Amino acid sequence: MDKLTIALPKGRLFDPVVEILREAGVVNRELDDDSRKLILEDEQLEIDFLLSKAVDVHTYVEHGVADLGVVGKDVLLEAGASVYEVLDLELGSCRLVVAIPEEAGITSLEELPSTGRVATKYVNVAQEFFDQQGIQTEIVKLNGSIEMAPLVGLSDMIVDISSTGRTLRENNLIEIAEIARSSARLITNRVSYKTQHQRIKNIIDDVKAVISKQ
Ligand SMILES: Nc1ncnc2c1ncn2[C@@H]1O[C@H](COP(=O)(O)OP(=O)(O)OP(=O)(O)O)[C@@H](O)[C@H]1O
Ligand SMILES: O=P(O)(O)OC[C@H]1O[C@H](OP(=O)(O)OP(=O)(O)O)[C@H](O)[C@@H]1O
Secondary structure: OOOEEEEEEOOOOHHHHHHHHHHOOOOOOOOOOOOOOOEEEEOOOOEEEEEEOHHHHHHHHHOOOOOEEEEEHHHHHHHOOOOEEEEEOOOOOEEEEEEEEHHHOOOOHHHOOOEEEEEEOOHHHHHHHHHHHOOEEEEEEOOOOOOHHHHOOOOOEEEEEEOOOHHHHHOOEEEEEEEEEEOEEEEEOHHHHHHOHHHHHHHHHHHHHHHHHO
16 A cells, blocks of 8 residues: 555644544544644554645645645635645635725725725735726735734735634624635645545545534
8 A cells, every 4th residue: 555645734724624534534643733743654544644834735735745635725716726626624614705994984896996905815816806806906915914904004905714703893894795615625636636546535435424424
């Protein structure tokens, strides 16, 4: 049996993803995303786990360093990664939205002026969305705390993730459009999907069975 390599996202997806994989029999050892060791081997199952930053998982998979990985759909949309998306793990659910300060008095895209500045981590998704809407935008790339940008005059609006809506609320922002829905996805390298087909298919089926029980 060839060794399989799976890239796992550190951060908020880590625990629920490991729980599902454990129940599916894909994880059989202690895995801790606080670990300073970044490659954890399971000799019995012949699986190596790469503990990756969430936004980098698709890169390991695309380049074939990992055969499988788990990543948010939001990241896949932004990256346009050349990988197969094989399963929705139905966790890490959130939405990519456009939000604007409440005080702007704007409640829909139609009310936006024809130009504006948008702060976001998701520059490609945002650009494509506003192009489709025919709204000219200048995109300002940030790496976090996106909601702060319009409050300090860095942008007119934001494109970011909303889940409970709490961050938007607490920063007096209102959602004016939904761009996409996101949840964690199991992805595979395109070549591995062929060369390791049976093993990967078994994993997909086992994980699917766990999800359908939930
Ligand atoms: N508030 C949220 N609720 C649910 N899912 C979320 C939320 N924020 C992000 N996610 C999902 O979890 C994935 C990983 O998010 P996480 O915050 O762990 O990584 P990150 O965005 O790279 O953050 P950091 O830069 O802090 O490492 C995101 O790509 C998204 O799919
Ligand atoms: O609707 P909510 O439940 O409030 O969740 C949304 C927030 O969660 C994410 O932030 P994260 O905590 O990952 O921090 P970040 O801003 O540094 O990305 C996202 O960027 C939003 O800010």
